[in-house]
Amino acid sequence: MELSIDEVKLLAQRSRLALSEKELKKYARDLGALEELSAALLPFFGPANDTEEPFGLSDMREDRVEAGICREELLKLSELRREEFFSVPCTLGEV
Amino acid sequence: MSEMIKRSLAEHRRALDGGEYTSVELTRAYLDEIDRREGVVGAYLTLNAEAALKSATEADARISKGVARGALDGIPYALKDNFCTKGLRTTCASKMLEHFIPPYDASVVTRLNDAGAILLGKLNMDEFAMGSATETSALGVTRNPIDPDRVPGGSSGGSAAAVAAYEAAFSLGSDTGGSVRQPAAFCGVLGMKPTYGAISRYGMIAMASSLDCVGLVTHTADDCGAVLSCLMGVDERDTTTVAHPDPSFKSMKKDAPLRIAVVRELLEDEAVSLEVRNSTEEAIGLLRECGFEIGEVSLPSPDAALAAYCVISAAEAASNLARYDGIRFGHCAATEKELLSLYAKGRSEGFGSEVKRRILFGTYMMTEDKRVLYYDRALEARARIRERMLQILKQYDMILTPTTPTSAFRTGGSLTPMQRRRADLCAIYASLSGLPALSVPFGHDKDGLPLAIQLIGAHFCEGLLLQTAKLFEEVR
Numbered sequence: 300m301e302l303s304i305d306e307v308k309l310l311a312q313r314s315r316l317a318l319s320e321k322e323l324k325k326y327a328r329d330l331g332a333l334e335e336l337s338a339a340l341l342p343f344f345g346p347a348n349d350t351e352e353p354f355g356l357s358d359m360r361e362d363r364v365e366a367g368i369c370r371e372e373l374l375k376l377s378e379l380r381r382e383e384f385f386s387v388p389c390t391l392g393e394v
Numbered sequence: 395m396s397e398m399i400k401r402s403l404a405e406h407r408r409a410l411d412g413g414e415y416t417s418v419e420l421t422r423a424y425l426d427e428i429d430r431r432e433g434v435v436g437a438y439l440t441l442n443a444e445a446a447l448k449s450a451t452e453a454d455a456r457i458s459k460g461v462a463r464g465a466l467d468g469i470p471y472a473l474k475d476n477f478c479t480k481g482l483r484t485t486c487a488s489k490m491l492e493h494f495i496p497p498y499d500a501s502v503v504t505r506l507n508d509a510g511a512i513l514l515g516k517l518n519m520d521e522f523a524m525g526s527a528t529e530t531s532a533l534g535v536t537r538n539p540i541d542p543d544r545v546p547g548g549s550s551g552g553s554a555a556a557v558a559a560y561e562a563a564f565s566l567g568s569d570t571g572g573s574v575r576q577p578a579a580f581c582g583v584l585g586m587k588p589t590y591g592a593i594s595r596y597g598m599i600a601m602a603s604s605l606d607c608v609g610l611v612t613h614t615a616d617d618c619g620a621v622l623s624c625l626m627g628v629d630e631r632d633t634t635t636v637a638h639p640d641p642s643f644k645s646m647k648k649d650a651p652l653r654i655a656v657v658r659e660l661l662e663d664e665a666v667s668l669e670v671r672n673s674t675e676e677a678i679g680l681l682r683e684c685g686f687e688i689g690e691v692s693l694p695s696p697d698a699a700l701a702a703y704c705v706i707s708a709a710e711a712a713s714n715l716a717r718y719d720g721i722r723f724g725h726c727a728a729t730e731k732e733l734l735s736l737y738a739k740g741r742s743e744g745f746g747s748e749v750k751r752r753i754l755f756g757t758y759m760m761t762e763d764k765r766v767l768y769y770d771r772a773l774e775a776r777a778r779i780r781e782r783m784l785q786i787l788k789q790y791d792m793i794l795t796p797t798t799p800t801s802a803f804r805t806g807g808s809l810t811p812m813q814r815r816r817a818d819l820c821a822i823y824a825s826l827s828g829l830p831a832l833s834v835p836f837g838h839d840k841d842g843l844p845l846a847i848q849l850i851g852a853h854f855c856e857g858l859l860l861q862t863a864k865l866f867e868e869v870r
Contacts, residue, residue: 310757311754313757315741316741316742316745316754325747330754334758336700337759337768339695339697340701340772340775343698344772344775
């Protein structure tokens, strides 16, 4: 079964790809076909009581931006610190 | 064509050490053959002629002083273009890396340099090793040297074509789901995927890390053993590597009759052509005549195995290829001012259609619901396949299957993407299980195209596979 264009758009966004309308249509078909191929896994593997209907991409929670660890906390974890930066061993002949 | 380039590695060694010809003469002979045939074959993306002749001169100096570095000193070879080579363009046959010049060598390149082997150049492949015909390459077309209207297979199509056309004494490729074995079968040469972890992949551009292996393409089993011995071993820069229990393969040799398991499902699958089936039956008959004990075994559903391979490889590829954002690596859409647009535009311009398809599918398979529905099941399928393969290999020394369901197909996208994936059918079991597998040329179809059988052994039993392959060489 084909994916919807909106689903492919969402996947393209997550994959950091900018797709043309033509590509969106093509991949909607291709991904649907690949998913059908993957359905061969369902009768043989996975939990036997897995009878719930799979939900679509649109049912997923929205991405949320949350506060991360602050710079000073991160720098405290560093074994070697040079001013406001981590100091790491040199690679590939850098000085 | 110079006759010298048709010789095996051992014959080259004897000739070089005995002064019959020099490494420079041998290298020139291969370069001449490249010059003569590349217009049709198109195996190479980048030639390394000047540096190769310089290395050959140094090899000759060592050989004349009696301090040759071993079996491969002074012998020319070529590399699939997904191995990093310091100062030499490494493209993965993609516009994304068209101008990438690595600042370091892959571990296998270092090992071959240390052994004195001469790098002739870099070989065409399917873009980022995604394909089975070398037709997804963004940088060139490679044709099957046996019949230029046929594909050389893929993704290591350049590696197989170069050896089959005597444009290199041996070559390296990468094998994720048959990418060395299938082109080797299509081009009538030997192709090996060693045990996962036997050879370091440091500097080999990753596609699906839990499946990727360095693969070897040679003319003979002895050649394959010589190259394999040079490349195997622990590398602290690839934590999946382990020491081979018997790098010389001596203890692997058995005098007692070997037991071979035949997978009936694979032989009778509808994708397998009648000619391949008959040829494989003939190989089985030959082994029986030679005293091998043959038994039949069953493997889990080929469709489920194929699905598991598709899901796992796409999920890992999508993750591995995230690094090509135009800033850390790869083509940059410099006209874009905004960061996310720069990523998206650069990736869309740099990646070809098949790569985009697999990235999208991998991303799709890793979304929350699909991961539970398919990816987790694919991992379970893989575990069960591995368990079953190991169970079979406790009772048998080897498993025998055809390498490919058909002979080389016609160029120009004569198969749909789905049919091409079906072409991996016989190869994926060894890939999913991390087992060594060897494609051995055996027979031809009605058009004279080569056919091949695949031998799969227990972990680190490469020696047994090579021993059996030699038997086929003797009767060929």
